[in-house]
Amino acid sequence: MKEEVKIFLTALMFYTRIPCPIWIDHSEEYLEKSTRYLSLVGWIVGGITSFVFIISSFLFSTTLSIIFSITTSVLTTGAFHEDGLADTCDAFGGGWTKEKILTIMKDSRIGTYGVVALILMFLAKFSILSNLLNLHENNLLKIVAIFISGNSTSRFIAITSTITHSYVSDIDMSKSKLIVKKNFKWTDSTIIIAAFFGLIPLILFQSPIVFILIIPMYLIKWLMLRFFNRWIGGYTGDCLGAIQQISEVTFYIGLLLLWKFI
Numbered sequence: 001m002k003e004e005v006k007i008f009l010t011a012l013m014f015y016t017r018i019p020c021p022i023w024i025d026h027s028e029e030y031l032e033k034s035t036r037y038l039s040l041v042g043w044i045v046g047g048i049t050s051f052v053f054i055i056s057s058f059l060f061s062t063t064l065s066i067i068f069s070i071t072t073s074v075l076t077t078g079a080f081h082e083d084g085l086a087d088t089c090d091a092f093g094g095g096w097t098k099e100k101i102l103t104i105m106k107d108s109r110i111g112t113y114g115v116v117a118l119i120l121m122f123l124a125k126f127s128i129l130s131n132l133l134n135l136h137e138n139n140l141l142k143i144v145a146i147f148i149s150g151n152s153t154s155r156f157i158a159i160t161s162t163i164t165h166s167y168v169s170d171i172d173m174s175k176s177k178l179i180v181k182k183n184f185k186w187t188d189s190t191i192i193i194a195a196f197f198g199l200i201p202l203i204l205f206q207s208p209i210v211f212i213l214i215i216p217m218y219l220i221k222w223l224m225l226r227f228f229n230r231w232i233g234g235y236t237g238d239c240l241g242a243i244q245q246i247s248e249v250t251f252y253i254g255l256l257l258l259w260k261f262i
């Protein structure tokens with residue numbers, strides 16, 4: 001149990017800016033194993049953002065509360081996945097060969113494609129969440145379910161990419177080099193844990209129909225990986241960040257379409 005706690009705290013340290021005990025370090029062994037708890041980290045991020053939204057909604061409008069919640073999410077994760085989305089869009093928008101794409105992706109500077117992608121992503125999240133939360137403004141359970149499920153399922157969908165596809169690029173330059181290491185092997189227990197924490201929050205909606213949203217999320221992921229594979233022969237850590245962000249928005253859109261049933 002103590003080892004599992006350390007593995008989880010390692011994931012929390014790597015994927016968020018939440019302070020962890022000083023005895024948690026960047027041990028390669030624990031960073032590899034921490035992948036199983038990425039979905040659980042989504043619970044925490046979603047829980048914090050839903051708490052901020054609920055508290056803010058007592059004092060401010062829904063619009064302002066959503067802005068506060070999105071800002072909180074970015075601050076909590078250090079824009080970890082948003083950075084991946086921006087780098088991915090810059091790379092594939094400005095590169096026409098595998099070498100050029102990977103070179104741009106490693107550049108810490110953000111370009112036009114990345115800026116546009118982030119603007120559109122935040123606008124999409126704001127608009128869709130506005131519709132969803134206005135529909136369920138008096139249902140605290142559904143509000144919590146929206147935030148936690150969106151964060152947990154999208155992270156689970158993103159990390160499954162490491163099971164089916166190959167990692168590319170200079171592994172020593174990747175932000176996720178220890179998570180997507182070439183010799184990393186998924187075990188049955190790791191997959192079960194990741195899936196459990198990724199999907200169990202959907203129960204909060206108290207309707208089994210929400211589980212159908214995994215289908216469009218997986219389809220979008222498959223299309224993105226197909227595109228990445230065609231251009232660079234696999235995925236990078238930044239690509240996983242892009243998949244997480246797109247999957248999260250896909251989840252919210254799906255919820256909006258299903259709202260009358262849940």
